[in-house]
Amino acid sequence: MAIQKNKIVPHLWFEDNAEEAVNFYISVFENSRITDVSRYGDVGPGPKGQVMAMGFELEGQSFAAINGGPWAKFNGAVSFLIHCETQKEIDGYYEKLAEGGQEQPCGWLTDRFGLVWQVNYAKLPKMLTDSDALRANRVMEAMLSMKKIDIATLDAAYEDSTALEAARA
Numbered sequence: 001m002a003i004q005k006n007k008i009v010p011h012l013w014f015e016d017n018a019e020e021a022v023n024f025y026i027s028v029f030e031n032s033r034i035t036d037v038s039r040y041g042d043v044g045p046g047p048k049g050q051v052m053a054m055g056f057e058l059e060g061q062s063f064a065a066i067n068g069g070p071w072a073k074f075n076g077a078v079s080f081l082i083h084c085e086t087q088k089e090i091d092g093y094y095e096k097l098a099e100g101g102q103e104q105p106c107g108w109l110t111d112r113f114g115l116v117w118q119v120n121y122a123k124l125p126k127m128l129t130d131s132d133a134l135r136a137n138r139v140m141e142a143m144l145s146m147k148k149i150d151i152a153t154l155d156a157a158y159e160d161s162t163a164l165e166a167a168r169a
Contacts, residue, residue: 005062006062009063010061010063010080011064012063012065012074013065013066013068013071014065014066014067014068015068015069016046016050017067017113018051018066019037019051019067020113021065021115022034022056022065024112024113025056025058026056026058027096028058028093028096029058029059030059031057031058031059031060032056032058032059033057034054035055035056035057035062036053036055037053038052038054039051039052040052046069050067051065052066052067053066054066074113074114075116076108078116079108079115079117079118080115081118082118082119082120083120083121084120084121084149085122087150087151087152090107090119090120090121090148090149090151091148093117093119094107094109094119094148097111101113103147104116104147105144105147106118106120106143106144106146106147107121107148119148119149121149121151124139124143127139127154127158130158139154139157141157142154
């Protein structure tokens with residue numbers, strides 16, 4: 001595999017569908033590409049010609065993927081956070097990644113390959129750490145009621161307590 005530009009590279013372990021997963025991920029993110037592909041040869045351990053490992057980039061972040069067999073499975077202990085500026089971004093990423101997967105609360109989802117993602121509002125960390133505890137609590141309460149993040153509802157909760165009451169009705 002080529003030299004990676006990032007010192008630390010997330011390495012994703014797939015049972016036998018790394019190529020399908022990588023092609024899916026690069027279709028979801030605009031600034032993405034496959035950087036390297038190595039395939040099993042005569043020696044194995046996988047079938048000759050099957051992808052052994054792939055290097056790829058999503059929005060400039062380097063990743064590696066391997067077809068390593070059934071030994072390791074994804075779980076929610078590791079996830080990838082996508083900071084989104086607009087509702088259109090949230091809708092696009094969330095809908096594509098959730099297709100065939102499972103929606104979770106608060107912008108989280110598990111994609112059809114088992115990888116966990118957080119599709120979230122880029123301003124949310126600032127809102128949740130606001131020095132005004134009532135504001136931060138309103139935002140948390142609003143977020144806890146969502147699966148896919150709704151920016152308008154979060155902004156309304158942040159700005160005005162009566163907006164949150166209206167959203168509950």
